Amino acid sequence: MTRLGMVINLKKCVGCHTCTVACKVDNFVPPGIFWNDVYDYEVGEYPNVTRSFLPVPCQHCKSPACKDVCPTGATVQREDGIVYVDYDKCLGCGYCEVACPYRARRIYREKTYYFGQPTPYEQFPAELRAPYQRHKVGTASKCTFCMAKVDKATDRSEIGVKPDATPTCVNSCIAKARYFGDLDDPQSEVSRLIRERKGFRLLEELGTDPSVYYLPR
């Protein structure tokens, strides 16, 4: 079995938000919605305080709270663990948005443009985009681990290695703080990093079994 997952090295993250912007550009994410938030937080006590960053994409949990609560079956979990929204089935009730402990979901409430009028980028034909990039007003929206790219991999070993088969946030990270691959493969780089660097997950106690690991600072 393949379980796709991500490892984020907090020591390397510089909080530049390149991943946030690259994700928005590559996935046509509408204004006001972020699939890849980066939070600022302070570590330590005065006078020894440092600023640190916590990137939080969708955790693609093995036991996703968002999928359990979805009344219409619009939240789908693939065999490789990727969780995505089928916009044609979504009711826009917001239950998944409140159920997700990682705030990884946002309801796309109204059609707006970045600069008031639609730019050529925003007029890019929907039929040329991947299905999950054809955002629908009134539906839930979330990170998909760039699954159209992942699906381009002809071989499992290409995932997370070949840029064409790797999520945009991983490719764009200027500090090389992100890694992507198969968590079920003990030989993969992500598995090795988690093992050797004592990777941890956010809010593990809630039983969601996230697929995003963090390497400590």
Next chain:
Amino acid sequence: MAIERQSTWGGLVTIDMFLGGMGAGVFAIAFVLILIGGMQEMTLMGALLGPVLVIVGLIFLFLELRSPRNMYRVLTGFSTSWMSRGALLQTLFILFGLIYAVPAFFMPDWFLNTGGTIVGIIAFVLALLTAAYHGVFLSEARGVPVWSSPVLPVASFFTALCSGLGLMLLLFLAFVGSYPDYEVAAISGLMALAGIVFIIAELIILWSLLSSRYSVTFTESIKTVNGPVLSTIVCLVVSLVILFAGLWVGGAVYMVWTSAVSGLLLLGSSYIIRSAIIKAGHYYPLQVPMS
């Protein structure tokens, strides 16, 4: 990182929960009063208002939906989603509730029929489940500590009964003139007794919710709604005292006065506590363990 309040749900969901709970509560109380007998028009009106209020509540919930065209899919997630289960539960309650209440307007002995009684019992059970449902619905939000508290479904149940009784006390005012004093005294005494039990139960549940220390986020979330929770407790305690006094003093005139005040206080407190619970919906902070 600081705790963050959910911004997805607000007034519409609060109104749905308030009206849905009140509808379930008033039906359950009306059904019991029908079985006991007395003030038939009032109890019949209560039984009819129950499903109607749940329908109105669902209309408010419907307004919250951003893609209502997919409403027909709402039962697809029945195996895991409490929203799907709640949709079925409330639909069945509305159906059985109306089948129980509406024929009684045309067939005076409908409530005494075996068929009517069976439909009534089914609707009564569905009403009790609906009363607890709103708490269960919120408890699925694992990342929101106040909502996922195990106490919430019980709190929702008693809030629904209190608001149902509040409405029944106001209905009592509307119908009190057309019945003999002994019947009025019996029914009002019974409602006052039920009110005392419900209020004490709700106060105990509220106390256990407020005194819980599940996590720092839970405690901080509760602190943000201290004012509304205090208002609810004051309303409930005043209502409790008035109902006690009503039982003690007795007399039709005093009963009318206590019903009016208690009814309004119970309805007010139920709305405030529903609103407070929605407002107390803060997420766990996304914290990095310090190594």
